[in-house]
Amino acid sequence: MDIISRVRKSIEDRNEVIRTLYQDQVIRNAVIGTLVKMGCSEADAKDHFTDSIVNFIKACYKPDFEIRSSLTNYLIGTAKNIWLKGVTKSKREGTTFNYPTAMTEPSIEIHLISSERKQLLHLLLNQLDQTCRKVLTLWAINKKMKDIATRMSYKSEGMARKKKHQCLRRLYALIDSNQQIKSELSEP
Amino acid sequence: MTDFFEHIDAYVNGQLNKDDRQNFEEEMARDTDLKKAVDNHSMVSEALELLIEEDIRSIVDQVQESQAKVIPLYKKRWFIFIAATFTILFGAYFGFRAYLESLYGHDQVYADYYEFPKNPYTTRSVEISSTTFERSMYLFDLRRFEESESLFQEILANNSSNDEKEIAALYLGNIYFLQQKYQQSLEYFEMTNDKRKYEVMAQIFYIQGDKEKLTNLNNVHTTDEIRLLIKNSNSWRYNLVK
Known part of the structure; x- marks a missing residue:
């Protein structure tokens, strides 16, 4: 391989x-x-x-x-x-x-990711709890829900999917609610 | 399509089919949150990228930490203690050995046992010595060994009397002993029957640690000094270094 x-x-x-x-x-x-x-x-x-x-x-x-x-x-x-x-x-x-x-x-x-943008993104990500960070990380690495459920000890894929959905919505909301960070991140 | 949020990425990347795309855009028109999420998609993607990057870096950090914790063997306390102990013990042993070797080496034997052969021509000086033989003896007394050596060699080579040749051989044996040329010394002692050679030969065998030859010599010709050398050669310290 x-x-x-x-x-x-x-x-x-x-x-x-x-x-x-x-x-x-x-x-x-x-x-x-x-x-x-x-x-x-x-x-x-x-x-x-x-x-x-x-x-x-x-x-x-x-x-x-x-x-x-x-x-x-x-x-x-x-x-x-x-x-x-x-x-x-x-x-x-x-x-x-x-x-x-x-x-x-x-x-x-x-x-x-550049240092400047990391700092801005951290301001957002630090507002996510550790579980959300972990679930989103696993999902971002293209892990399947079944795999996420196993690693996070969820009872089912459905639970994993639900948690991912919640965390993703939370992340969207954080970005939208931080206009200054959003504005700075919008700059190239 | 039930959860439009799940398909934001596909929509942004143009991966939805025509119908799904239309449905998505209709939902965006109704749901302002979905619209905002699409607008903020690039930032969310970047945040997810950062999560991946930090997950990878955490593994690298673990490897770095584990490497930092690996203490080289030479820095470990127990290793240092054992190495230091062995070094001290070895140093003490070899130091003690060197000390003992000095007790039974040439310089100590020379100091404790050696006696210069007596020159019968004590009233004469080198300048007024009439013969090569006398001059060689005086030069020896003056410790001018190289000069006396060449004269003694001359005596052995020319038509000197047997007595002078025997004495010359004796003195040459002594000269080579003093120069620590033991093999040559013993060869010249073989050429003479002068009994004064035995004690110097015994000293040579003693220095060389040859107890067998020392004992055999004692059987041929014994003196108090030779018996003392044999007695000393039986000590554990002597046997440790020889």
Whole structure:
């Protein structure tokens, strides 16, 4: 089974893939080494290595996602793009990025959410209870209701569906009731 | 279509068939909450994306934490304690051994047992010594061993008397003993019958830890010093280092 299928198969398989990738010294050294050679600090390069794994796993959930080169090259390209685009760095840190477009990997999409937008979204999500967060997370990962019911110890799929529905409505309501956050999130 | 909220994503992404799409839009016109939800759909999607991302990061954090908790063996207290104990014990053992080796080494044996052979020509000086033999003896007394060595070698090589050759061999044996060249020393002692050689030979065997040769030597020629060397060679400390 290829690695993308393993991520999609189950949460346990996905978590094992995450552990394996993170602990793979060859991949780790390749990604971090490449960024450091390009001028990135080692501390940032380590962070971007983590980000590249997160991005890869998120990408696996997109139905049409596939890797054309090796996984190592994909992660290197991802980490490069994340670094050059300053995706995970806050603009308030004062870092400006005038990266040469030619240095990025155009075929690699970054699915990570920027720091600024994370802060805004957290303001909304923190108003959801933990159960809703968990149910919505499982649903967002395309888990079936039966699977959600099992993991959340609900008596039936119907209960899981009902809970998901409630949580989703709650989330919609939170966004609609926070005009300022909504306004800021509406900005590109 | 019963729950229109369930189909917001499909509607936004254009995945509804024509009839469902029409129904959905009619419901949107009636239900303002549904309309707002569609308008806010992109933000809800992004919030769900963040939930996925944080779920993934939580696993990475767990891996990082577990790696941080793995204490390298060399940092564990019990390992440090055992390593330190072994180091101290080994150090003490080898230190004690080195001390014992110094007790039974050349310098201590030389200090405790060695006596320089007596020069019968004590009233003469090197300058007025008339023969090579006398000069070699005086040079030896002056501890000018290299010079005396070459003269003694000369005596052995030329037409000197047997007595002088025997004494030359004895002195050469002594010179090589003092230089810790024990094999050469023993070879020259073999060339002489002078009994003064036995005690130096015994000292050589004692330093080398050769108790058998020491005992055999004692059977051939015994002195108080040789008997003392044999007695000392029976101690546990001597046997520990030899």
